[in-house]
Amino acid sequence: FAQSEDACERDTCLGQLSFGMYLPRSAFTTKYQISPYQCAFECQCRRQRCKSFNYKRSALSCQLCEEDSGPEGINLQPKAGSIHSNIDTWKNIPIGNCNAITCSWTERCDSSVDDPQKACIKTECQFAVLRPGVRIEPSNETAVRTKARYRCISDEMGRGNFLTTCQESTAEWSQTDFKCVCKSPPAKSGTVLEEVEVEVGLNYTYRCLNGLVGKKVLSPIITCLQDGSWTLTNFTCVCKSPPAKSWTILEEVEVEVGQNYTYRCQNGLVGKKVLSPRVTCLQDGSWTLTNFTCVCKTPPEKLWTINVTAEVEVEQNYTYKCENGIFSGKDNITRQSRVYLMVAGPRHILFVVN
Numbered sequence: 001f002a003q004s005e006d007a008c009e010r011d012t013c014l015g016q017l018s019f020g021m022y023l024p025r026s027a028f029t030t031k032y033q034i035s036p037y038q039c040a041f042e043c044q045c046r047r048q049r050c051k052s053f054n055y056k057r058s059a060l061s062c063q064l065c066e067e068d069s070g071p072e073g074i075n076l077q078p079k080a081g082s083i084h085s086n087i088d089t090w091k092n093i094p095i096g097n098c099n100a101i102t103c104s105w106t107e108r109c110d111s112s113v114d115d116p117q118k119a120c121i122k123t124e125c126q127f128a129v130l131r132p133g134v135r136i137e138p139s140n141e142t143a144v145r146t147k148a149r150y151r152c153i154s155d156e157m158g159r160g161n162f163l164t165t166c167q168e169s170t171a172e173w174s175q176t177d178f179k180c181v182c183k184s185p186p187a188k189s190g191t192v193l194e195e196v197e198v199e200v201g202l203n204y205t206y207r208c209l210n211g212l213v214g215k216k217v218l219s220p221i222i223t224c225l226q227d228g229s230w231t232l233t234n235f236t237c238v239c240k241s242p243p244a245k246s247w248t249i250l251e252e253v254e255v256e257v258g259q260n261y262t263y264r265c266q267n268g269l270v271g272k273k274v275l276s277p278r279v280t281c282l283q284d285g286s287w288t289l290t291n292f293t294c295v296c297k298t299p300p301e302k303l304w305t306i307n308v309t310a311e312v313e314v315e316q317n318y319t320y321k322c323e324n325g326i327f328s329g330k331d332n333i334t335r336q337s338r339v340y341l342m343v344a345g346p347r348h349i350l351f352v353v354n
Contacts, residue, residue: 015090022079133180133200182224190237211285
């Protein structure tokens with residue numbers, strides 16, 4: 001049926017029209033200077049591919065579509081001056097031998113040709129298979145001999161031949177190597193600096209300079225996005241744990257280039273005062289040098305010994321020294337009263353006074 005404002009007469013209309021409605025993103029070719037009936041005829045001759053059509057009365061133009069309106073017209077959108085119709089509502093369009101001929105997706109059946117072997121004519125290409133981030137203009141025209149252009153969001157991202165043609169002989173788009181790329185990813189401290197171009201949707205993996213390693217909890221992989229930017233990562237190259245020092249606390253650490261690590265002594269020990277406990281991570285993965293050593297604190301004071309501030313390395317000896325006039329050993333010691341050495345030695349001194 002058709003509403004009263006349809007171009008055809010009420011008793012001759014063969015299909016159902018939806019006025020003021022439009023099916024977006026589905027047209028594969030456009031015909032001009034034809035009526036709604038002729039538009040339906042062209043759709044029927046491509047029934048493998050054509051499921052509906054948009055018709056614009058002011059321009060007498062017809063868009064053939066790969067999809068229909070969906071249940072209760074869910075796929076349609078309002079558009080003034082437009083008409084939409086599903087081809088399955090057109091039951092009695094005379095298309096001759098084409099009723100018994102099934103052409104391919106890219107062909108139109110010519111109802112005037114009697115030979116079924118010759119009735120199918122290549123008229124459109126399928127929609128071009130686009131690489132990630134690539135769009136084609138015009139996007140809704142696939143007729144043979146159509147010239148189209150591939151584009152990226154930014155023209156600066158495009159690489160390769162951007163022109164393509166729907167070839168009449170094969171109903172296929174001419175070959176093209178066009179792609180959209182991201183420029184080199186942002187530099188990261190301690191990584192290998194590379195001049196690269198990565199296609200949209202593909203990954204780039206940061207590599208650390210020799211001697212450095214990637215921080216374990218952070219991924220070195222980023223992805224090129226359609227707008228030419230990259231996914232974010234906090235990936236960092238770090239030095240491995242610094243060389244072990246005797247009697248320091250052994251730690252598994254990851255230190256960034258230019259940052260410091262401070263050695264810490266085991267409980268009860270202290271660092272030798274004149275030596276710095278800090279080392280710095282260098283860009284080749286090595287560390288600045290230090291002779292830092294952990295030592296014992298000054299030993300406890302002993303009676304009649306000289307009080308000396310000392311730093312003694314672990315497992316090394318310290319020798320007490322007696323005050324002037326006092327000797328270690330078996331010698332008698334004369335003072336105002338007689339004193340006998342009962343126990344003598346460099347480490348223990350015990351006197352008994354008579």
